[in-house]
Amino acid sequence: MKILFDIGHPAHVHLFKHFIRYLLSEGNTVIVASRDKDITNELLKKYAIPFVSISKKKNGFFGLFIEFIERLVRVFVLERRYKFDLAFGTSSSIGFLTLFCGVKSYNFCEDDDIAVPFHALISYPLNTKIINSKGVKYRFWKNKRVIHNSYQKLAYLHPNRFHPDESAIRKYSLTPYSYVIVRLSALNAHHDIGAKGIDAELLSKVISEFGDYRIIYSREIEGSHQINIEDMHDVLYYSKMLISDSQSMSVEASCLGVPSIRYSTFVGKLSVLGQLENKYGLTFGFQLGQEERMLEKIRQLLSQKDLTADYSKKRELLLQDKCDFTEWMINFFQSEKDLT
Known part of the structure; x- marks a missing residue:
C-alpha cells in the first residue's frame, strides 16, 4: 500500500516512528511530509525516516493560514505523484485528500475538540476517522470516532518501546x-x-x-x-x-x-x-x-x-x-x- 504521513511537530515523529518502521518492514510505500518546526526534521533524520519537508513554520494567524495553503498544495502534488491509499497524521491537510481524491484519512488527536476548535472545524468533517484517547471530550462527528485506551506518548514511551539508558x-x-x-x-x-x-x-x-x-x-x-x-x-x-x-x-x-x-x-x-x-x-x-x-x-x-x-x-x-x-x-x- 502507498501511505502518507503528514507530520508537523517533533512529538508526532515519536508518535509514528515505530509504526512507520513496521509499515516499511511489511513492504508498504511510506511518504512522510514534514514541517520544518523546531527539531522535527532533525528527529526524522536521526531515526533514518525518509521525508519531504513541505513547509516551514510561520507565526501568527495570517502566517499559519499561508502555511496551511502551502502545505495543502504540496500534499496534493505528492498525491498526484504517488496515488495514496491511506493518510495518517495530526494535520488538517489529509482530510482534503479524502474530500477531493478519495484517500482514506485518519486524524490522531489527544486534545478535546473545544481546545482545538479551528482544527476540529476544518479537519474532522473531512476525515474518514478521528482517533481519540479514551476520555477526550467531543460533541460532533461521533460516528467517525475511534476510541483507544492509551495515550499517544505510549507509542514510544511504553516499556515495550522505551528502555532507559x-x-x-x-x-x-x-x-x-x-x-x-x-x-x-x-x-x-x-x-x-x-x-x-x-x-x-x-x-x-x-x-x-x-x-x-x-x-x-x-x-x-x-x-x-x-x-x-x-x-x-x-x-x-x-x-x-x-x-x-x-x-x-x-x-x-x-x-x-x-x-x-x-x-x-x-x-x-x-x-x-x-x-x-x-x-x-x-x-x-x-x-x-x-x-x-x-x-x-x-x-x-x-x-x-x-x-x-x-x-x-x-x-x-x-x-x-x-x-x-x-x-x-x-x-x-x-x-x-x-x-x-
Whole structure:
C-alpha cells in the first residue's frame, strides 16, 4: 500500500516512528511530509525516516493560514505523484485528500475538540476517522470516532518501546534524580493564541526552590536545548521533576513516572492531563493566579522521601490500564487494510 504521513511537530515523529518502521518492514510505500518546526526534521533524520519537508513554520494567524495553503498544495502534488491509499497524521491537510481524491484519512488527536476548535472545524468533517484517547471530550462527528485506551506518548514511551539508558545522562555529568528539567514552550501554535505560561519572574521563584538541584533548560521559543534530541527521554526519565508550560512534555513525564508541575492557561482544559492528574496523581496543574500554590506543591514534592519510588508505582498503575499505542496502531491498520 502507498501511505502518507503528514507530520508537523517533533512529538508526532515519536508518535509514528515505530509504526512507520513496521509499515516499511511489511513492504508498504511510506511518504512522510514534514514541517520544518523546531527539531522535527532533525528527529526524522536521526531515526533514518525518509521525508519531504513541505513547509516551514510561520507565526501568527495570517502566517499559519499561508502555511496551511502551502502545505495543502504540496500534499496534493505528492498525491498526484504517488496515488495514496491511506493518510495518517495530526494535520488538517489529509482530510482534503479524502474530500477531493478519495484517500482514506485518519486524524490522531489527544486534545478535546473545544481546545482545538479551528482544527476540529476544518479537519474532522473531512476525515474518514478521528482517533481519540479514551476520555477526550467531543460533541460532533461521533460516528467517525475511534476510541483507544492509551495515550499517544505510549507509542514510544511504553516499556515495550522505551528502555532507559543511564549512560545517556552521564554525557552531561548528571546523576539520577539530582536535577530538574524546566521546559518552556513557545505557545505560538494555532491553538495557543492568547495562551500564557511561565514568565521570567515566576521562573526565578521556581528555580530558587530547588537549592542544589541542577536545572536543565529546554526553551522552545529560542530553539535552545541543553540536551541532544536523542537523549531527551532518558534525561527526562532520570530527572527529579519536570516544571513546564508544555502540555506535551507533561504527558511524557507522566508516562515515565516523573512528577510534573505545569503552569499555563491550558490547565483544566485538557481531559488527558486531567485524567493523569486526578486519576493517577502523576502531574499537577496550576492556572494564572495560583503561583503560591504551585510553589507550595514543589516544596511538598521535594520533601517527600520516597518521591521517585512512589511515582514509579503510580506509573505501574497507569501501565496496567493503558496499552502499547504502537501495537494498537498496527492492529488498527490491519483491520482497516482488510476493508480497503
